[in-house]
Amino acid sequence: MIKKLAWIGILFLWFSSIEAQEKFRRLPPYPEPIKEWRLPRLETVTLTNGLKIAVISRRNSPFISLQLILMIGESFSPESLPGLATVTARLMSRGTTLLSASTIEEKIESIGGQLEILVSCDRTLFSFIFLKEYLNEALSLLSQIILQPAFASNELEAVRRTLFYDLAEKRGQSEVLAERQLLRWLLKGHPYEKSLFNEESIRLISRRDIQDFYNRHYRPENALLVVGGNITLSEASKLISHYFNIWKGEEPRRPAWPTLMPLSERILGFIDLPRSKEVTITMGNVVASRSFNDIFPLLVLNQVFGGSPHSRLFMNLRETRQLAYIAFSKIELLQLGWLFLIQIKSPPESLLAVLKEIDQELNRLIKEKLPAAEIEQAKSFLLESFPLGLEPIEVMTRRAAEILALKMEEEYWNSWPENILTLEAARITEVSQRLLMVPFSIVIVGDSRRLTNFFEEYEQLFNQIKIYDYKGQLLYTLSKGDEK
Amino acid sequence: MKERLILKKIILVFILTVILGDSFLIRAQTEEKLVTNPFPFVYYHLKNGLGVIMAEDDTLPVITIAVAYKVGSSQEKPGQTGLAFLLENLMFQGSMNVGPMQHFSYISRVGGRSEAKLSEDLTIFYQTVPSHQLPLVLWLESDRMLSLNISEEHIDRSKIAVLDELVQRRLREPFLDSFIIFDQLLYRNFSLSHPVLGTEEDVVSLTVDDVREFYKNYYVPNNAVLCLIGDFNRRRARELIEKYFESIPKGKTIPAQSEILENFDGPIFKIYVDPLVPAPAFHLAYRVAPMTSEDFPVFKIIEYLLIRGKTSWLQRRLLRREKLVVRIDGGLESKVNSAFLRLFAVANNEVMIERSLKAIEAEISRLKSTLVSAEELEIARNKYRADLNQSLETTAGRALFLAEMYFRYPSLEDIAKHLERPLKVAASEIVGLANRYFTNENLAILKIRIR
Numbered sequence: 001m002i003k004k005l006a007w008i009g010i011l012f013l014w015f016s017s018i019e020a021q022e023k024f025r026r027l028p029p030y031p032e033p034i035k036e037w038r039l040p041r042l043e044t045v046t047l048t049n050g051l052k053i054a055v056i057s058r059r060n061s062p063f064i065s066l067q068l069i070l071m072i073g074e075s076f077s078p079e080s081l082p083g084l085a086t087v088t089a090r091l092m093s094r095g096t097t098l099l100s101a102s103t104i105e106e107k108i109e110s111i112g113g114q115l116e117i118l119v120s121c122d123r124t125l126f127s128f129i130f131l132k133e134y135l136n137e138a139l140s141l142l143s144q145i146i147l148q149p150a151f152a153s154n155e156l157e158a159v160r161r162t163l164f165y166d167l168a169e170k171r172g173q174s175e176v177l178a179e180r181q182l183l184r185w186l187l188k189g190h191p192y193e194k195s196l197f198n199e200e201s202i203r204l205i206s207r208r209d210i211q212d213f214y215n216r217h218y219r220p221e222n223a224l225l226v227v228g229g230n231i232t233l234s235e236a237s238k239l240i241s242h243y244f245n246i247w248k249g250e251e252p253r254r255p256a257w258p259t260l261m262p263l264s265e266r267i268l269g270f271i272d273l274p275r276s277k278e279v280t281i282t283m284g285n286v287v288a289s290r291s292f293n294d295i296f297p298l299l300v301l302n303q304v305f306g307g308s309p310h311s312r313l314f315m316n317l318r319e320t321r322q323l324a325y326i327a328f329s330k331i332e333l334l335q336l337g338w339l340f341l342i343q344i345k346s347p348p349e350s351l352l353a354v355l356k357e358i359d360q361e362l363n364r365l366i367k368e369k370l371p372a373a374e375i376e377q378a379k380s381f382l383l384e385s386f387p388l389g390l391e392p393i394e395v396m397t398r399r400a401a402e403i404l405a406l407k408m409e410e411e412y413w414n415s416w417p418e419n420i421l422t423l424e425a426a427r428i429t430e431v432s433q434r435l436l437m438v439p440f441s442i443v444i445v446g447d448s449r450r451l452t453n454f455f456e457e458y459e460q461l462f463n464q465i466k467i468y469d470y471k472g473q474l475l476y477t478l479s480k481g482d483e484k
Numbered sequence: 485m486k487e488r489l490i491l492k493k494i495i496l497v498f499i500l501t502v503i504l505g506d507s508f509l510i511r512a513q514t515e516e517k518l519v520t521n522p523f524p525f526v527y528y529h530l531k532n533g534l535g536v537i538m539a540e541d542d543t544l545p546v547i548t549i550a551v552a553y554k555v556g557s558s559q560e561k562p563g564q565t566g567l568a569f570l571l572e573n574l575m576f577q578g579s580m581n582v583g584p585m586q587h588f589s590y591i592s593r594v595g596g597r598s599e600a601k602l603s604e605d606l607t608i609f610y611q612t613v614p615s616h617q618l619p620l621v622l623w624l625e626s627d628r629m630l631s632l633n634i635s636e637e638h639i640d641r642s643k644i645a646v647l648d649e650l651v652q653r654r655l656r657e658p659f660l661d662s663f664i665i666f667d668q669l670l671y672r673n674f675s676l677s678h679p680v681l682g683t684e685e686d687v688v689s690l691t692v693d694d695v696r697e698f699y700k701n702y703y704v705p706n707n708a709v710l711c712l713i714g715d716f717n718r719r720r721a722r723e724l725i726e727k728y729f730e731s732i733p734k735g736k737t738i739p740a741q742s743e744i745l746e747n748f749d750g751p752i753f754k755i756y757v758d759p760l761v762p763a764p765a766f767h768l769a770y771r772v773a774p775m776t777s778e779d780f781p782v783f784k785i786i787e788y789l790l791i792r793g794k795t796s797w798l799q800r801r802l803l804r805r806e807k808l809v810v811r812i813d814g815g816l817e818s819k820v821n822s823a824f825l826r827l828f829a830v831a832n833n834e835v836m837i838e839r840s841l842k843a844i845e846a847e848i849s850r851l852k853s854t855l856v857s858a859e860e861l862e863i864a865r866n867k868y869r870a871d872l873n874q875s876l877e878t879t880a881g882r883a884l885f886l887a888e889m890y891f892r893y894p895s896l897e898d899i900a901k902h903l904e905r906p907l908k909v910a911a912s913e914i915v916g917l918a919n920r921y922f923t924n925e926n927l928a929i930l931k932i933r934i935r
Contacts, residue, residue: 024727025581025627028590029619035715037545060543062873102804105794110863112870131870309592377593384614385595387544391878 037387039416042400042409043233047241049248050221054409055233056400061393064135064229066142067401068126071224072217075121075191075257081205083197085217086119087159088210089126093117094155096148101155104141111137121192122335123405129394132229135239143243146218151210163202171470174445175343177271178282181443184472185267186286186339191257198471219249224404228397260337262286266439268458269466272448278325279348279446283358284341285438287331289431292408296419297431298331298338303378305329305365306342310381312361313342323350323357333406340436348450352457355442359461366436370425379420386416521900522876525886526718532734533706536725537886537896539713541879547714548879549621550610551629552887554738555702557682558604558675558820566646566682567690567698572602573642574695575609580631584641587624594620601884604680604819608887612880615715619724625710626728629703634696646687653681658761659828659932665756666767666930672747676819704735709890713879748822752928757935763810764837764933765830768844771926772825773917775818776894781905782917787816787825788864789856789914790847792871795863797847802829808840818892837931851918855911865907872903 044054077084093115094101108115113130126146130138170176180196187193225244227236262285287298299307306313306329317324324346332339346354390396403413412419448455455478458465464479516526525539557568578584591598596613611621654660664679671677710729712721748771773779791798791814802808814827827844831837856864875881889899 022731025623025630027581029623031594031620032616032618032720034614034616035545058543060541061877063870063877102795102800106863109793109795109867110859112866112873114870131866131873308595310589381593381595384617387546388595388597388612388614390544391546392874393877 039413042413045233045237049245051244052224053237053240054226054404055231055236056228056397057231058228058393059230061229062132063129063393064132064231065394065397066128066138067226067397069224069401069405070124070218071222072124073120073122074195076217077194081209082194082201084205084209084213085124087202087205088213089117089119089124090159091151091156091210092145092149094159095150095152096144097150099144107141113138121195127398139239139243147247151207153207156207160202164199167199174273174276174280177470178280178443178445181269181271181468181472182282182284182441185263185441190260220247226397226401226404228393257336259290260286262288262438263441267441267466268462269443269468271445271468271470273445274447276447278345279351279444281344281354281442281444282341283440283442284339285440287338287340287435289435294431296423297428299382300375300378300423300428301432302329302331303382304370304374308381316361317354317357323354348446351451351454355461366432370428372425375425375428382420383417519897522903527896530726530730532730532732534729535709535890537709537711537890538718538721539882540716540718542715545615545715546612546879547615547618547712547716548610548612548883549625550608550711550883550887551625551708552606552608553703553708554891555607556603556605557680559702562674563686564690564694565678566687567694568607569602569681570642570646570687570690571695571698572600572607573645574638575628575632577638577642578633579628581627582624590620590624602680604676606888606891608884610880610883618716618721622724622728626732630732632699634692634699636692639692639695643687647684650681650684659765661758662756662767662930662932669752669754669928669930670748670769670824705729705732706734707738709887711883711886713882750927751924755931755933757933759935761932761934763830763832764834766837766932767828767930769824769826769928770922772823772921774821774823779917782909782913783816783825784868784906785864785909786914788867789860791815791827793867798844801847802840802843806843808836808843848922852915852922856914861911868906
């Protein structure tokens with residue numbers, strides 16, 4: 001009897017231990033306590049020739065990342081030659097007075113390196129990453145590329161061909177077509193408009209135009225070199241000074257360009273992309289602020305609205321209503337204005353419903369008080385996810401370089417957590433009503449044959465649709481009451 | 485009296501088994517081993533056989549948790565291709581305590597990323613999150629390892645996603661069919677020659693029983709490894725891993741895959757006509773030494789000399805200097821116990837294809853007859869080192885690397901030796917191996933013609 005009781009007891013103990021153990025599986029666990037963490041500090045110094053240097057240290061990185069930013073972008077290209085800034089920058093790595101293009105390629109690969117050149121409205125970036133023991137070789141090569149470009153005619157042809165190929169490839173990408181058309185409206189008449197260059201102006205660019213552009217704008221006072229890796233500011237500045245101190249030039253004259261202004265009317269545009277299975281919608285307008293204090297409330301607003309798969313747009317359009325495949329929003333920070341952009345991909349049959357839902361979500365964001373819980377969730381998402389985007393040294397250095405180029409390192413980089421944490425709901429609401437209460441223009445890219453229903457019904461929301469080709473040429477306007 | 489004695493014995497046995505015996509068992513099976521190269525990590529096993537690898541790095545408050553199962557398309561039977569891919573998708577369709585697609589939602593809510601990677605021998609699930617979210621990821625991963633929802637409804641949902649991906653892939657990759665055909669020429673065994681993602685016909689016909697069987701056999705702790713990389717406290721992490729994973733029952737022992745024997749039978753020269761491709765092209769491959777062989781690291785350097793990077797011999801000659809092709813890429817491909825150096829090139833016309841093949845032959849002859857210069861060797865080594873360091877730069881990269889090494893390489897202690905060996909390759913070794921392996925018997929060529 002006792003033996004039986006003992007066995008029953010043992011079995012009971014065993015089962016109850018399993019049961020108790022498995023209870024924790026029913027609900028998601030609480031997170032561990034958050035560890036105190038700070039972004040590595042950005043330390044800066046300016047050389048006597050005006051070149052600004054910044055260093056961001058990471059002790060265990062096997063690479064060093066050099067991010068050389070020139071504060072000149074496509075907006076500096078002459079009116080008659082949009083694309084000149086891009087061609088100039090690309091041609092610089094295609095040969096110097098001493099090194100041919102293939103020697104440069106060989107030198108880059110021999111130090112385990114990669115060089116990427118990017119040109120935007122405001123800036124030109126030379127992003128160079130290589131094995132850490134080759135800092136001298138890398139600086140020597142970068143200084144030759146920047147200070148002694150050859151601008152050889154045969155290489156100009158090669159750069160042109162690559163650009164034509166890039167432009168042709170983009171033509172088939174619905175999201176690029178949509179964004180470029182929206183930017184044509186938002187940047188119209190502004191020097192930034194030149195960033196939307198096409199093949200025609202590239203054909204007109206001569207070697208002399210490039211040399212003139214280089215002479216006028218490639219100045220140390222116009223440049224910023226950010227170094228990331230296992231290096232200190234004094235080590236970096238000594239070496240950089242050695243390779244770049246001969247870089248001289250007149251003080252660059254920066255033109256006084258106007259800031260971007262929001263479009264006051266809403267435009268609806270359509271570009272036909274035959275055989276496209278889905279519809280791409282890009283919406284947006286200029287945010288009329290240049291106060292850095294507005295950036296943090298805007299980031300929280302963007303997070304609440306469409307910054308992640310957990311934001312309102314994605315949750316409503318994709319998860320709840322299953323109207324869209326993706327639905328996000330983003331903020332683009334340019335020197336002379338910021339853009340608030342929305343990007344959606346949906347099945348053609350959902351197009352009208354998607355547009356109605358976005359309007360409602362925008363109204364909700366601007367007119368309704370944001371719930372405290374949603375604000376706190378957005379703030380903690382921004383704080384927690386920030387370090388995830390800094391893992392490779394190149395990404396971290398590039399991010400720091402962009403912040404420095406916008407002249408907001410103190411506000412943005414060094415005080416990031418405090419600026420997010422201390423934001424109050426009233427301030428966020430004030431910013432949303434001041435900056436986002438603007439009409440959002442819309443570009444739709446899709447296969448017109450799959451959108452016959454939309455063309456029958458668009459009048460429920462809009463008075464007219466402007467039909468464009470992929471080059472931005474207005475083909476015709478479809479107005480309310482027109483024959484479809 | 486006797487009964488009391490029996491009772492005492494039973495209680496004693498119970499205590500010994502539950503407390504002492506169990507802890508002895510744990511100690512015996514779960515002793516941590518420390519490896520310091522290429523970066524410090526420890527590894528051990530849970531009682532149920534789950535491998536655990538932990539590498540601490542407090543550079544950023546970020547962690548990656550990868551759970552890798554030693555299963556892929558090579559475990560599929562004829563008529564069941566796509567099963568591994570379907571199961572990879574099903575792992576996001578919910579388990580006992582997690583709803584469909586909630587895995588993504590939990591991870592994205594905390595600012596993290598969740599991904600999966602499937603190959604012929606491994607299926608890896610990995611997520612990078614803020615470091616204090618470690619319990620959340622362990623909870624999610626353990627729940628789907630223990631209690632995946634496998635029902636008609638869940639499978640149908642996964643089938644739609646898988647079939648859509650297969651269609652999209654076909655649209656994205658016009659040369660896809662030729663890759664599948666070339667795989668069949670290189671790997672005669674069905675396990676390695678069929679497409680990793682499967683075929684539409686097979687996916688449609690997969691049943692609930694097929695999926696349940698596959699999950700029951702392979703998605704078990706003794707067929708898996710958990711890699712945790714980043715900013716965490718090792719003791720606390722170990723406690724949490726035991727809490728979430730140790731009670732998951734061990735599965736039955738899985739037979740080793742040694743029966744997959746390579747039986748490449750070269751030379752192979754074939755022509756494939758595909759009117760849907762945009763331009764003529766060709767595949768070329770040489771069978772080389774398998775990954776675990778002493779010779780393999782030499783081929784790593786040969787790979788960089790010949791095809792990796794803008795200054796590699798073939799890219800420079802075919803693409804830049806002689807402009808014979810519009811695209812050429814390739815590299816070493818290692819599958820279970822076979823390896824090939826593969827090339828794929830697209831040209832404007834068939835004359836260029838023939839000239840390209842001759843140019844490749846000439847470069848291979850150069851490799852066989854001339855010692856590579858010290859400068860060229862240095863460039864190849866540095867390109868290799870940069871690529872390796874880049875792949876290990878993120879916590880996710882290190883987690884994937886360790887998971888793959890755990891299953892594909894005989895010993896974790898020897899990884900550093902394996903990684904450093906290409907850096908010590910001598911020019912004479914390259915000539916020797918090029919002559920031994922780059923022969924007609926080891927060669928396969930598939931030309932793709934439009935008509």
